[in-house]
Amino acid sequence: MTTELRVPREADLDAFLGVLGTAFGGALQVPEEREKWRALAEPDRFLAAWDEDEIVGTAGAFTFRLTVPGGTSVPTAGVTMVSVLPTHRRRGILRSMMRRQLDDVRAWGEPLAVLTASEPEIYGRFGYGVATGQLTARIDTSKVRLALPAGTDDLRVRLVDAYDGGVRERCEALYAERVPLRPGMLARRPGWERVAVHDPEQLRAGASPMQCVLVERDGDLRGYARYAVRAEWDAAGPKGEVLLRNMEALEPAALGALMRYLFDIDLTTWLTIGNRPVDDAWLHMVSDVRRCEIGHRDSLHLRLVDVGAALEARTYAAPVDVVFDVADDFCPWNEGRWRLTGDTKGAACTRTDDAPDLALSVRELGAAYLGGVTLGALAGAGRVREVEWIATSLCCLLVRWL
Structure with a gap:
């Protein structure tokens, strides 16, 4: 059997996403999930492996800029949507797609390629190294206390509609202000601000709709957090869980105000945090890091093209x-x-x-x-x-x- 690699046409996107959904266990069967990726698609940067008239493998590369040490923003290919159907494994399709993709990235003049891996052992053979890690935590907020920075009480904390377009734009502008300050952060193109509030009911796993809290000083946004709440009770009473989705702050007091708010949500005793920097500042605010159940895993895999x-x-x-x-x-x-x-x-x-x-x-x-x-x-x-x-x-x- 031989396969052909070629860029999919606009008319091929549904089949392309269908293959991706099958390879990843059906996640794209949720209509809102599929529509999200269709809206972000850059088909001329996608690649499909064809067996006769059927797509059997997929790969893509979104357009980003990556902050590197020194603060420069470097053109970067955000590798994504890599899959091969189970019927076509172990035939060299993945290797051929990764080979062609890196040739393309080089031709586009992008010196870096990055990805987050579903399985971390896959991409080292193609020259990707694990460049950043991510911190996870499950904090017992009934026992852990916060030492808050000076100025925390001077900020206004306000609950808003997470899905409101104006709120979304303000939060994205604050995120963009943070991007040059930390190596490894990605400057996102218009449209990506919608991903942060993508919240299909079918994927909530029993949690509430997304909530959003803003921290402001004299009307100026200094930080935000998006989260959901999963209610739970036992014989002793409520023990709900706050699920932090994303959070950014421009100053210590703003971070302190956000953490205090998340700790104090009624009827909850746990705060679950994922995909945070391994040196996240809140680690130095908590009274008992052992009760935070800290975890660590790989995050950004980076390749020098x-x-x-x-x-x-x-x-x-x-x-x-x-x-x-x-x-x-x-x-x-x-x-x-x-x-x-x-x-x-x-x-x-x-x-x-x-x-x-x-x-x-x-x-x-x-x-x-x-x-x-x-x-x-x-x-x-x-x-x-x-x-x-x-x-x-x-x-x-x-x-x-x-």
Whole structure:
């Protein structure tokens, strides 16, 4: 059997999404869910594998910009909708789609590709490294107390309609203000603000419709949180659960006001948090972190599509002058030796014939790129090798990339 890869037409989108839904256990059978992705679709950046006249595999890449260390916003392919039908597994279809997709991303002039993985072991073989983690928590709000920042009481807390267009636009504007401040945040195109309030009743699993609370100072929005409540009772009384969907704050007092509000919702004793930064500031507000049931998992998987352009796009917390010997058999244009020089003001990364200081694969470069993983930690795991001893190499190895 042979398959053909080609960009789907607009008329093929229903079949494309149908294959995706089947591969992911039927999630797209909910009409609102399918309509969400149709509205966001960029068909010219999608790819389908065809067996005769049937789609059997899918892949896509949304248009984003990613904040990198130093605050620059870099064009980035947001890889998505990757699936292969169960009838066509183990035939090289996934590999062929990922190969073609990275060629396309390079042709689009985007030096980075990112994704969040349904199964984290899949994408390392295609050069993606786990660049960020996410924090989860289930906080016993009946026993944990908050130490709130100064100024928390000066802010106005207001419950609003989460689905209101004006509220949605204000929250998206605040999110956009946060994007340049943290490496790994994605600048979103118009339309993505609707995803944050996408809330089909069939997918609520017994929770309430989405709620939204704003924190303001003199009418200026300083933070927001979206959440749902799942009611539960036992013989002793109510023990409901607050399910935090997303939250952003521009200052400590705003974060404190939001956390206090979420802790104090009537008839609840649990606050469940997901997909938060591993260094989230509220961790330093709680009285007993052990009762917060902290968890950690992978978040953003990142691939350097163009090593030179990607390493030049960010800055470095300490002066660096190092030669990398990069292995990348999946994107051979990245193979070989690169000299990286840079500091807090900028960087240059060019081809060189100089002797390498460090040997590693493009996967390790992706893992370390945003600063959440150090080259030192990767070296300790045997995934980065020091080739020649020079002082600057040791410095580069041990300095945390920020």
